[in-house]
Amino acid sequence: MNYEAVIGLEVHIQLKTRTKMFTRAPAGYGHEPNTLTDPVVLALPGALPVLNKTAIDQVIRAGLLVHCRIADECRWDRKNYFYPDSPKNYQLTQQFRPICLGGEVEIELPGPARNIMGAHKKIPLNRIHLEEDVGKLNHHATDSLVDYNRAGTPLMELVTEPALHSADEAFAFLTALRALMQQGGVSDCDMEKGQMRCDVNVSIRPAGATALGTKVEMKNLNSIAYVRDAIAHEIRRQTALVQSGGQVAQETRDYDGLTGASQSLRSKEDAHDYRFFPDPDLMPVRVDETWKSSIAATLPERPFDRQRRLMEKYKLPYGKASVFTWNNELAEHYDECLKQAGNRAVSFAEKIADYVTNAATSKKTWTEFLREIERIEKENPSAKKLIPSESDDPNKPDLDFFLKEVATPPYLAEIANLTSNYGYLITSSNFPSLSAEYFVSSSNAVGKAKIPFIKKSADKLGLKPQPADTGELEQWCRDAIAANAKAAAEFRAGKESAINGLKGPVMKASRGKANPREVDATLRRLLAHSE
Numbered sequence: 001m002n003y004e005a006v007i008g009l010e011v012h013i014q015l016k017t018r019t020k021m022f023t024r025a026p027a028g029y030g031h032e033p034n035t036l037t038d039p040v041v042l043a044l045p046g047a048l049p050v051l052n053k054t055a056i057d058q059v060i061r062a063g064l065l066v067h068c069r070i071a072d073e074c075r076w077d078r079k080n081y082f083y084p085d086s087p088k089n090y091q092l093t094q095q096f097r098p099i100c101l102g103g104e105v106e107i108e109l110p111g112p113a114r115n116i117m118g119a120h121k122k123i124p125l126n127r128i129h130l131e132e133d134v135g136k137l138n139h140h141a142t143d144s145l146v147d148y149n150r151a152g153t154p155l156m157e158l159v160t161e162p163a164l165h166s167a168d169e170a171f172a173f174l175t176a177l178r179a180l181m182q183q184g185g186v187s188d189c190d191m192e193k194g195q196m197r198c199d200v201n202v203s204i205r206p207a208g209a210t211a212l213g214t215k216v217e218m219k220n221l222n223s224i225a226y227v228r229d230a231i232a233h234e235i236r237r238q239t240a241l242v243q244s245g246g247q248v249a250q251e252t253r254d255y256d257g258l259t260g261a262s263q264s265l266r267s268k269e270d271a272h273d274y275r276f277f278p279d280p281d282l283m284p285v286r287v288d289e290t291w292k293s294s295i296a297a298t299l300p301e302r303p304f305d306r307q308r309r310l311m312e313k314y315k316l317p318y319g320k321a322s323v324f325t326w327n328n329e330l331a332e333h334y335d336e337c338l339k340q341a342g343n344r345a346v347s348f349a350e351k352i353a354d355y356v357t358n359a360a361t362s363k364k365t366w367t368e369f370l371r372e373i374e375r376i377e378k379e380n381p382s383a384k385k386l387i388p389s390e391s392d393d394p395n396k397p398d399l400d401f402f403l404k405e406v407a408t409p410p411y412l413a414e415i416a417n418l419t420s421n422y423g424y425l426i427t428s429s430n431f432p433s434l435s436a437e438y439f440v441s442s443s444n445a446v447g448k449a450k451i452p453f454i455k456k457s458a459d460k461l462g463l464k465p466q467p468a469d470t471g472e473l474e475q476w477c478r479d480a481i482a483a484n485a486k487a488a489a490e491f492r493a494g495k496e497s498a499i500n501g502l503k504g505p506v507m508k509a510s511r512g513k514a515n516p517r518e519v520d521a522t523l524r525r526l527l528a529h530s531e
């Protein structure tokens with residue numbers, strides 16, 4: 001029999017806020033143990049919670065990013081249990097009236113090849129609620145020490161419907177969710193710092209069945225790759241168990257990402273009874289339309305919406321659009337370039353994309369740029385030093401510096417203009433030296449005054465192809481007309497596009513150096529006159 005896996009995820013994400021969920025004590029990571037505490041965090045007698053509004057803003061933001069319905073009213077409940085990482089003996093959470101309901105996350109599955117887009121799917125969500133994070137136990141040889149720095153940090157828990165069906169889908173889900181939350185400014189989602197943690201619930205059922213099987217839960221996985229491995233491992237384990245006549249027991253299992261093995265932690269019988277009840281110290285929170293829409297107005301474009309826009313409006317191939325799907329900083333830079341290029345942007349969007357990714361991600365571009373600068377500075381020993389700081393690793397592209405100071409949107413828009421409209425040949429191999437020449441020559445100019453230096457630099461490096469003389473260009477055009485009588489006749493008979501069939505041979509004869517505008521003009525002049 002064939003089995004289908006059913007997976008539901010519970011994802012905990014720390015919200016980016018300056019202070020904790022119910023008090024002014026600062027939130028933070030990597031500080032001396034127990035320095036980010038106060039009477040509320042430590043639950044000293046008489047301390048009362050005061051709600052952090054920014055945490056609510058952030059979870060509404062998260063909810064809107066994943067298309068949730070924001071509840072008109074949410075409430076706080078106490079989840080009672082004793083564990084030393086929580087000094088209150090209960091955790092504040094939203095068990096019965098969560099703030100975000102429903103929603104969905106768009107995911108992209110791996111394609112058949114790197115440059116081919118995989119299927120997109122929408123994974124339905126059950127809810128997002130707010131709660132507070134707990135402290136941390138540090139275990140030593142003979143004792144354990146507790147650190148309450150993390151306790152009380154605003155934490156959202158996002159729960160999916162049991163609607164994922166493979167380890168790959170879960171991987172794609174978490175990748176998409178992380179990008180949404182990072183780009184939306186909700187959280188940095190640094191999994192190594194515990195800012196994003198995932199519980200996975202896995203069951204199997206006969207293919208085609210609709211009832212859910214018994215689920216096994218694995219808690220607190222702190223890497224997306226571990227989640228994928230844990231799910232793949234658990235599906236194999238359950239399938240083998242059922243196929244050999246066994247039954248899956250409802251339990252929590254511990255998955256070890258390093259060894260790839262799991263073991264039972266506790267079974268359903270010792271499930272907790274948390275005795276949830278409404279917190280008497282906190283008021284319900286009402287979220288009105290004005291509050292919601294003020295946050296909605298500041299949402300960024302979602303990663304896959306951006307991917308679609310770049311592919312549909314600007315005709316970027318999938319591979320190139322994807323760089324901008326996942327890299328917000330680069331995408332904003334690229335969008336600014338498109339904006340500066342104005343109406344012309346659509347026609348050379350792909351070229352700008354190449355320059356941006358090339359500038360930002362190619363180590364070669366950076367090292368060659370630096371080498372050129374060094375060479376120019378050696379030739380002019382009196383010139384002031386232009387690169388302000390050597391980064392620690394000279395081979396590591398200083399992305400910030402390069403994008404802010406050199407490959408700026410006006411610069412990239414202008415070189416795209418020079419290539420597309422004036423026949424300049426600016427390629428990834430001469431881009432670094434052009435950038436260095438421009439950077440040095442324009443170093444005393446400010447703002448818009450820098451722009452003319454782009455063309456000057458390109459001319460200095462001889463990037464504008466010139467045919468030897470116009471006589472030569474004219475001869476190439478005459479040859480092309482003679483050799484392609486049919487295209488010539490068609491053009492003369494009024495078929496405008498036929499001229500393109502003549503341009504190819506001319507460009508070829510000039511070995512790519514002829515200026516496309518001059519070729520066009522010369523061909524038209526010759527075709528208008530002689531027969």
Ligand SMILES: Nc1ncnc2c1ncn2[C@@H]1O[C@H](COP(=O)(O)OP(=O)(O)OP(=O)(O)O)[C@@H](O)[C@H]1O
Pocket residue numbers: 006007008009010159160161162163199201202203212213214215217
């Ligand atoms: N049979 C099932 N197979 C796979 N996943 C399931 C199944 N039933 C529920 N889930 C998933 O398990 C997750 C959590 O389930 P539920 O809301 O019942 O909380 P819980 O695990 O009991 O609570 P908690 O872990 O917060 O104490 C959800 O993502 C849900 O989609």
Ligand SMILES: [Mg+2]
Pocket residue numbers: 010157
């Ligand atoms: Mg849960």
Ligand SMILES: [Mg+2]
Pocket residue numbers: 010199217
């Ligand atoms: Mg659970």
